[in-house]
Amino acid sequence: MSSELPLAGRFRRLVATLVDAILVPSLSLVLVMITGVMEDAEDYANLDLMLLWIFLLAIAAYMILNGYTLWHQGQTLGKWLMGIAIVPASSHVQAGFVRVGNEGKSAYVPAPFWKLIFIRALFFPVLFLWVVPWLALLPVLDQALIFGKRRRCLHDLFAGTIVVRV
Amino acid sequence: MNCLAVARRVFVSSGRGMPLPAVMVCFCAVFFTRVVVAECAALDSQVGFESSYAEGWGIDRRNTRYQPRSTIDSGNAAGLSLKWVYGLTSRTPRSYPLVTEDTIFLGDDGRGIVALERETGCERWIYEHDGQISSSILQGWIGEQRILIFNDRNDGMFAIDAVDGEFVWHAKVEDEPAPWYSGSPLVLGDTVILPVSSKEVGYSVNPIYGCCTTSGGMAAFDINTGEKLWYIPTIEEIAKPTERHWFFVQEYGPSGAPVWAAPSYDAKRGLIFFGTGQNYSHPTTDTSDSIFAVDVETGEVRWVRQFTANDAYTAACNIEALNHPNCADPTGPDVDFGAATMLVRNKSGRELVLAGQKSADVYAMDPETGDVVWTQKLGRGGIIGGVHWGMAANESLGLVYVPISDKKIVGFPSPGEPTPGLYALDIETGARRWHYSRDSRCSDLECVFGFSAAIIASNDIVVAGSMDGILEVLAAESGKLLWSHDAWRDYPSVNDVVTSGGAFDAHGAMIADDLLLVSSGYSYVGQQRGGNAFLVFQVEVKNEQ
Numbered sequence: 001m002s003s004e005l006p007l008a009g010r011f012r013r014l015v016a017t018l019v020d021a022i023l024v025p026s027l028s029l030v031l032v033m034i035t036g037v038m039e040d041a042e043d044y045a046n047l048d049l050m051l052l053w054i055f056l057l058a059i060a061a062y063m064i065l066n067g068y069t070l071w072h073q074g075q076t077l078g079k080w081l082m083g084i085a086i087v088p089a090s091s092h093v094q095a096g097f098v099r100v101g102n103e104g105k106s107a108y109v110p111a112p113f114w115k116l117i118f119i120r121a122l123f124f125p126v127l128f129l130w131v132v133p134w135l136a137l138l139p140v141l142d143q144a145l146i147f148g149k150r151r152r153c154l155h156d157l158f159a160g161t162i163v164v165r166v
Numbered sequence: 167m168n169c170l171a172v173a174r175r176v177f178v179s180s181g182r183g184m185p186l187p188a189v190m191v192c193f194c195a196v197f198f199t200r201v202v203v204a205e206c207a208a209l210d211s212q213v214g215f216e217s218s219y220a221e222g223w224g225i226d227r228r229n230t231r232y233q234p235r236s237t238i239d240s241g242n243a244a245g246l247s248l249k250w251v252y253g254l255t256s257r258t259p260r261s262y263p264l265v266t267e268d269t270i271f272l273g274d275d276g277r278g279i280v281a282l283e284r285e286t287g288c289e290r291w292i293y294e295h296d297g298q299i300s301s302s303i304l305q306g307w308i309g310e311q312r313i314l315i316f317n318d319r320n321d322g323m324f325a326i327d328a329v330d331g332e333f334v335w336h337a338k339v340e341d342e343p344a345p346w347y348s349g350s351p352l353v354l355g356d357t358v359i360l361p362v363s364s365k366e367v368g369y370s371v372n373p374i375y376g377c378c379t380t381s382g383g384m385a386a387f388d389i390n391t392g393e394k395l396w397y398i399p400t401i402e403e404i405a406k407p408t409e410r411h412w413f414f415v416q417e418y419g420p421s422g423a424p425v426w427a428a429p430s431y432d433a434k435r436g437l438i439f440f441g442t443g444q445n446y447s448h449p450t451t452d453t454s455d456s457i458f459a460v461d462v463e464t465g466e467v468r469w470v471r472q473f474t475a476n477d478a479y480t481a482a483c484n485i486e487a488l489n490h491p492n493c494a495d496p497t498g499p500d501v502d503f504g505a506a507t508m509l510v511r512n513k514s515g516r517e518l519v520l521a522g523q524k525s526a527d528v529y530a531m532d533p534e535t536g537d538v539v540w541t542q543k544l545g546r547g548g549i550i551g552g553v554h555w556g557m558a559a560n561e562s563l564g565l566v567y568v569p570i571s572d573k574k575i576v577g578f579p580s581p582g583e584p585t586p587g588l589y590a591l592d593i594e595t596g597a598r599r600w601h602y603s604r605d606s607r608c609s610d611l612e613c614v615f616g617f618s619a620a621i622i623a624s625n626d627i628v629v630a631g632s633m634d635g636i637l638e639v640l641a642a643e644s645g646k647l648l649w650s651h652d653a654w655r656d657y658p659s660v661n662d663v664v665t666s667g668g669a670f671d672a673h674g675a676m677i678a679d680d681l682l683l684v685s686s687g688y689s690y691v692g693q694q695r696g697g698n699a700f701l702v703f704q705v706e707v708k709n710e711q
Contacts, residue, residue: 032374033414039376040418041344041366 005108005164007151008084013163019078020066021127027061028054062121070117074110079163086111086120089152089162111161123155206288206660213281213290213329214268215305215312219678222428223262223302223350224556225622229430229508231558232623233677237707239625243639243648246682249704250287252280253663257696259685262302262350262673264314270683271328272700273299273316281331284681287660287702293331297321301350302428302673306358306389308334313389315358317347323360325392335392341399342380344369349506350428350673352438354462357395359438360385363424366446370480370492376416377480377492378446379405382424384438384460396465400425400442400453408448411491422446422478423454427506427556430519432533436462439519439533441503444477447494455501457521457529459536469536473523474501484549484577500549500578501525505556505620509533512594513564520566520593522553526585528568530596540596544589545570546582555672556620558628560642565590565599567628567642569617576611576693586616588630590645600645607634611693612669619688620674629677631670631684633694637701639682653686657699668697680705 032038037053044050066076074086088111111120126142129135142154152162219235221227238246254274261273269290270282278295282288300319305312305328312328322338322345339345339362349361362383370377381401387394400423408417422445429438437459445454455474460467477498482490501524508520518539519531526545531538545552551571559566568591572584587603606615613634621630623642631637631653639649653667671688681704687697 029374033412036376036414036416038372038374039415041342041364041369041378041380044365044369045343 005087005166008082008163008165010146010151012082012084012165013146013151016076016078016082016084017127019081020076020124023065023077024058024062024124025128027065028058031057031061058125062124070110071113072110074108074116083165084163085166086116086161086163088112089150089156089160108164108166111159115159115161120155120159120161123153123158206283206286209283209286209288209290211281211290211330213266215266215328217267218305219265220302220676222304222352223673224428224430224506224508227352227354227431227433228510229428229506229556230510230561230623231508231556231620232560234624235679236624236677237680238627238639238677238682238705240627240641240648242705242707243627245706246639246649246651246703247706248651248657249681249702251657251659251665251702252282252287252700253657253659253661253665254685254687254698254700256298256687257668257698258688258690259698259700260319260672260690261299261316261685263676263683263700264303264305265676265678265681265683270702271303271314273301273303275299279303279314279316279326279331289661291331293326293333295324300348304351304353306353308390315351315353315389317349317351317360319347320365322347323351323358323387323392325389337387337392337394339383339385339394339397341385341397342383344380346424348426349440352429352431353389354431356389357462358387358389359429359462360387361425361427361429361440363426363443364422364446366421367424367480370446370482371485373482373491374412374415375492376418377482377494378421379418380421380446382422382442384425384429384440384458384465386462386465398460398465398467400456400458401451403451405447415491417447417492419447420445420449420451423451423456424502426502426504430507430509431462432509432517434517435533437468437533438462439507439509439521441505441507441521441523443502443504444474444479444498444500445494446478446480448478450476450478450498455503455523457503457507457519457531457536459519459533471531471536471538473503473527473529474499474525477501484575499525499547501547501552504551505553508557508559508566510559510566510593511561513561514594516594518593520557520559522557522568523547524549524552524554526552526570526572528553528557528566528591528596530593542591542596542598544568545572545585546580548572548580549575549578550618551616554618555674558621558623559593560623560626560628561593563626563642564593565642566593567591567621567623567630569619569621569630571616571618571633573614573616573618573633584616588617588621588628588640588645590642602640602645602647607636612695619671622675622677624677629675629682631674631686633669633671633688635667635669635686635695635697637670637675637684637686651701651703653697653699653701654695657701659699663698665699666697667699667701668695680707
């Protein structure tokens with residue numbers, strides 16, 4: 001029995017993030033097209049309402065794609081594909097994981113759902129700020145901490161999480 | 167960047183230290199600027215407004231763009247010299263000034279309307295307004311109160327008190343969901359006429375936008391209250407669903423036919439004339455790329471003359487990378503009547519409506535019927551002209567002056583050879599009298615020679631600013647170059663703002679008495695050089711005794 005799962009590799013985390021960063025906006029776009037919230041001049045006439053709708057549809061897209069796996073496994077779709085998961089940093093340190101005998105499968109306690117949604121997920125849209133010149137440093141700041149010893153990005157520190165291979 | 171910083175950069179980059187003379191010159195310049203600023207601080211904010219030098223965008227209400235109240239002529243134009251420079255906030259200024267006997271009113275995007283002392287450029291007052299001021303500044307009356315009227319390109323028309331800059335009213339067109347107020351209003355007594363374009367030409371760049379439902383139009387408002395009197399769309403038919411793209415996005419048509427420019431006024435017939443742009447989507451209409459004649463009192467359309475049929479185009483057509491679903495198929499040439507129409511008289515007294523199109527065609531029409539009297543083709547045309555912003559006329563010489571851009575825009579085909587320049591045509595026949603052209607200053611896109619900006623005439627001169635940043639005064643009878651100014655440079659400004667010139671575009675130059683006034687800089691379309699300089703030149707007039 002092993003007391004700890006290994007930390008997720010940086011490459012796996014990068015690919016998982018890229019998958020999420022492609023899938024969530026793509027589904028958002030489809031939802032925007034289906035609902036037609038920015039399809040004609042009337043929508044643009046009430047710009048604040050249109051932007052609110054787009055924001056809500058983006059949240060819906062995130063939850064459709066990731067809600068179930070985050071709740072049950074602490075994984076976004078990208079992380080599920082890459083075999084990594086988000087767990088509480090404290091339980092990781094405290095050897096809270098159990099490797100289950102002969103089949104070599106991992107059992108782990110995912111990070112609390114509310115933390116994943118209300119803290120960690122708030123950093124997801126920050127990823128896209130690299131396109132705004134004077135805000136481009138924010139995602140860099142968030143992601144740069146992955147080069148630390150425990151590979152905890154800023155969103156991990158805020159949410160009290162760590163990403164491991166499962 | 168101030169003088170010291172510029173000098174330091176020049177000398178340090180050349181590997182030398184800053185010599186003492188440079189330091190002294192800079193000290194004097196900085197000191198002088200501070201003195202001017204100090205003098206400005208003590209300036210009387212009271213505006214003198216016995217008279218103004220324009221009745222609207224077109225100088226007169228017929229839009230001839232001929233300034234009769236000027237002392238600048240072919241004999242003294244060579245003596246024009248820079249009097250002062252005001253540093254604007256915008257790098258793409260789109261406001262046309264109003265000049266009185268002692269004040270210049272000017273729009274500055276993001277700041278508002280500034281009232282500048284005519285002699286020095288010092289600020290008398292500022293009406294703060296955080297929007298894009300896109301029109302000429304006009305004057306009007308509410309009883310005894312003199313007001314100024316201007317457009318915010320996105321938010322409609324505003325009236326403020328001309329004396330102290332206090333807000334009076336704000337009006338907008340509620341009949342269309344995406345109005346764009348690019349064309350200057352026209353004040354006719356108690357009525358203000360407002361041209362209406364549509365933002366859908368830009369919205370359509372978004373591929374999940376369902377192009378397009380809106381129409382251009384013309385509206386009339388009560389000057390006393392800002393209440394709407396009438397509105398006419400240029401397309402009466404309500405847009406209907408047509409095709410879908412990407413399964414979900416519904417497209418609509420007909421749409422478009424925006425109005426981009428100030429109308430011209432025919433007092434005798436009680437009509438206004440204005441041109442329209444292309445359709446945005448199919449099916450096309452018989453009112454796009456057309457000239458309208460409309461009754462001022464009722465808004466009734468008297469006649470419509472279409473010059474290019476089946477022209478459907480949006481900004482989506484400029485995006486090469488996509489087979490853009492919002493680019494109309496088949497795609498039209500985008501040859502709006504972006505320039506204002508004008509009503510002129512030829513030497514025999516006959517009145518004609520003149521209109522210049524982005525196709526580089528010029529048309530003369532009978533104001534009563536819209537029948538075409540003559541046409542003249544002057545270039546290959548393109549999406550920023552051909553004729554883009556406006557022509558000028560000198561009726562006593564019997565000439566109309568036509569600026570041709572012919573600039574190629576990256577991402578859009580421009581077949582044929584460009585023939586940019588300034589053309590003088592006989593008002594009576596349309597025959598060419600002379601053509602002025604010159605080489606571009608370099609091969610970069612921002613260097614391309616051509617006249618997109620509106621021009622202005624006065625006495626025996628014509629003033630034209632080119633897209634490559636050179637302002638030129640030409641002899642009205644011959645086209646001979648009399649004077650020029652290269653605006654691709656930094657300027658010291660009276661308001662101590664870092665100031666540089668760029669392309670000449672949009673509304674072009676204004677003339678008033680011995681002054682020549684013009685904004686320099688335009689980076690909105692056409693890969694041109696931005697700038698934020700409002701330049702005021704003055705000619706030295708010798709009194710003959």
